Amino acid sequence: MKGQFKLVYVLMLVMFAGILSACSDDAGSSNSGEEWTGKITIWDGPRWAEEGDDSGEDGEGNKYFWLEEKIKEFEESHEGVEIELVQVPWAEMPDKLGVSIAGKSWPDIAPVDISGSAVSIEHIEQGVIESVDEFFTDDEMNDFYENAREAYTFDGELYGIPNSITVHSMLLNLDLFEEAGVEPPENGEWTWNEFADAAEKLTFDRDGDGEIDVYGFSTYILPGYYEAWPFFYINGGQPLSDDLSEFTFDDPAAVEAIQQLADIKLEKEAAPVSMGGADVGGTFQAWASEEQRTVAMEPWATWAITSAQTAYPTNFMVANYPTGESGEPVTIGGVGGWTMFHQDNDAKKEVVAEFMKHISSAEEQYVMSKEYGIFPALKSAADKDPFADNPEMARAQEMSSQVVMLPRHPEWKKIDEVIQRELQLVFNGEKTAKDAMDAAKAGVQDLLE
């Protein structure tokens, strides 16, 4: 029996030692005059694998190799600095970050912006996010595209380093255009009427069995996703007034734009019944998957262009969203980059910022643009012409000038949900755009006050 008790004691000691070691911090150390040494933690999602790498269970290769190489380079040039990469699937990033923030166990660096999907302005106000202003010269600041810098700026200070810009664009399956005998828009520019006309003509019964095999258009409606939204802006509508005090999607300009897109499905029957639902993957598969390709046109963010060139090779072109009464094409964009979380040690903060700049340089943004399907946030990276041999990406990059940013209201996620939930009811035919936006107004106005 005594031997058993000894075993229990030993096990308990081991357990407590484990708990205590897990609780130890990694603040590192720095003596005056010497560089800081210690551990930096960075989170990242899968990006791209090296050509020919089919390792891993799914055969998709190591999609973290780029950052692993950058870490190795940095560690070699900074003796005593260890960088731990935590691999986090993109879909889990906001939740995991939310939990880690709640537990004050955040990483030093994460690939998020301050728009609210994972971290928000409130986190800046609470001191969770560090300003990186002091690490940039005026010349370096001016090298950022203005909208990229703006996306990471709050109260005149830079909170993070933008490294990429994305836009939403229309992707057109040219094989289906040809099959239906429809001419794609010249230079990817078209009006609403031309778009609606094309959607109807691209809806056809391929095998004569009386059932539609291909639809002209589809998209989905889900809180936090904005592929359909540029259509709602084309007559000059916008969700909130410029001073963010009024809900304005109930203006006739917006209501009409919402209704006419819904009518592509409800009246013209040029979209599948699933249009306006919440199935993101299913919507993309309907356009991209070789087994399906039942939809000719869908709006997607930039990643889909790369996907249609690699994972789902498709004969396609990139087009603007159609123009409406305003006559100007509109799209919605996003900005990605790296954010630094709260640091207690100034010396460590300096090293963290140095590493962030190391992975966000013009050279690295050029590489990411070519390999990962994003547009650089630095003018000097764009000057290297990463899309010289990629006309689809080059076409999408032209659309950067059409970008409107979403309102940056502290309650935007709640406002967005109220609007998108009502939009779902418009697209499934349960409400008119007018009724839905009137209903949304009641909910949104409460949040604005």
Add this chain to the structure above:
Amino acid sequence: MKTSTGVKKHGTLFLIKKNYSAYLFLLPKLILFITFIAIPVVWAFILSFQEYKVFGSVWAGLDNYKAVFESEAFRKALYNTAIYTVVTVPFNVVSALVIASLIHSVSRTAQNFFRAAFYLPTVASMVIIAMVWRWMYNYEFGLFNYIIGWFGADPINWLGQTDSALWAIIIMQCMIPFGVGIILYLASMGSISESLYEAATIDGASSFQKWARITIPMLKPSTLYLVLLSTIGSFQVFTQIILMTGGGPGFATETIVHLIYKTGFRDFEFGLAAAQSVILFGIILIVSIFQFKVLQHDE
């Protein structure tokens, strides 16, 4: 000090000293329970009276609770969750009883096979099950619309319409065998004395009469446990919602736990989310006590 039964009553400390080896073996589990269950529960309760901030939360009194009770979204989520619970709990428990009764009457080998077959969905990931069911509900090529097409019915946008989305989730839950219930009922049926059935046979009772008058009453303790278990699970429905509908269309499939998740991890309003959790805990507690009283009373 002596009790009415004449046994000397010892102090707690004495009992711990006497059985210290048992307590030592329980200690690791107790530490885990306190760390991962007890402390978070107490902390959530305290948090529900605070406005959460990363560096020092602010005391908010009953503001979070007031906000929850005034919230239209919470009322809608509560209504949806209640509908889901009221339909799925009785269906799951009754179907488990019927299936277990049918399995109990077959040979031992067949019993083992059906036991494993019906328990399989319990160990399968709800993520996988939800993905399969989303495909079955697909408007264009889903299994259900294919089947109703045989009878000339128009296809249904199962997950895309407010009047069918919640029912689609409910149907899915009802179609997944309640594995735990079946196993528990089978175990309980095995412990019912054969002499009761023999006496009933002598009295000329039919098989159905024996099932209704002997089996069901004798299974009441199991039924009570399963009703409580199923009710708690139903009030906490989440995975199906987030994977299949995201709470939509509109707020047609919004449930309480999905709302708590959004409040906490999307809006970072942990104080409000904690208040919602405490209220959910209270609701489950009241419903459970009610069920316990009713079923125990019947017994």
